Amino acid sequence: MNERRGIERELKRGSLELIVLHLLAPGEAYGYEIVSKLTSQSNGTLEVTDGTLYPVLYRLERAGFVHVRWETPERGVPRKYYRLTEAGRHELAALTEEWTTFTKAMTKLLRS
Amino acid sequence: MNERRGIERELKRGSLELIVLHLLAPGEAYGYEIVSKLTSQSNGTLEVTDGTLYPVLYRLERAGFVHVRWETPERGVPRKYYRLTEAGRHELAALTEEWTTFTKAMTKLLRS
DNA sequence: CATTATACCTTGTCACACAAGATATATGAC
DNA sequence: GTCATATATCTTGTGTGACAAGGTATAATG
Structure with missing residues (x-):
């Protein structure tokens, strides 16, 4: 009981x-x-579990940040390949910026 | 439309x-x-808005991480003062550790 | 006396990480 | 041969927590 679920799940959000x-x-x-x-x-x-990742990939596709390509080999399970679009690269840059800004603010606070 | 809500809300989680x-x-x-x-x-x-903070404080109190004290001045609105308990200090240390570990992993990944 | 600042609280919404299920093919063990 | 494991995908339901938007009450300010 009292599971102590940790904050990693939230931190990933x-x-x-x-x-x-x-x-x-x-x-x-x-x-x-x-x-x-x-x-x-x-x-x-x-x-990350697959049940978490696949919805993420779907969201990225839906937003136009990735392009999807199926590859069905002669033997083996088909794979779905993802590749960044131009919009995806811009989003990557924007998110990196946002993440860095937030983390810097947190670090500054935690050092005070 | 297309609100672009940003990830700051999620990052705070x-x-x-x-x-x-x-x-x-x-x-x-x-x-x-x-x-x-x-x-x-x-x-x-x-x-943070007050509508966000008060539930956080309540959760901390519920978990035994803070001690609460009302102060009602002769003139002015009553204030509810919060103070860390011993358990709260341990939690602070644990969360700081978890946060730092996560952030280091992220930083390492983003630099690769 | 009307507005603003102080100070608290509550309810409902939304997004998302995850658990737990499912499907299908290929390979290795026994 | 068949049984388990690895590969590879997807779906549904649950819980959590940040926030908007409302509310109450008192003190100060113009």
């Missing part, structure tokens, strides 16, 4: 979209790949 | 409790005072 856009910046990637990458790195701090 | 605990660390304070302080400083980045 607003940051997750930025994380995904950033991961797509170097080139295209598919959903499962992003989940695996986030799970393996950063000691799981930025770990 | 999880951080706000930490902010309040931190502001109470030097000594007691009352709600309206905290709202004013946050509104005036940090270019409004960490600005």
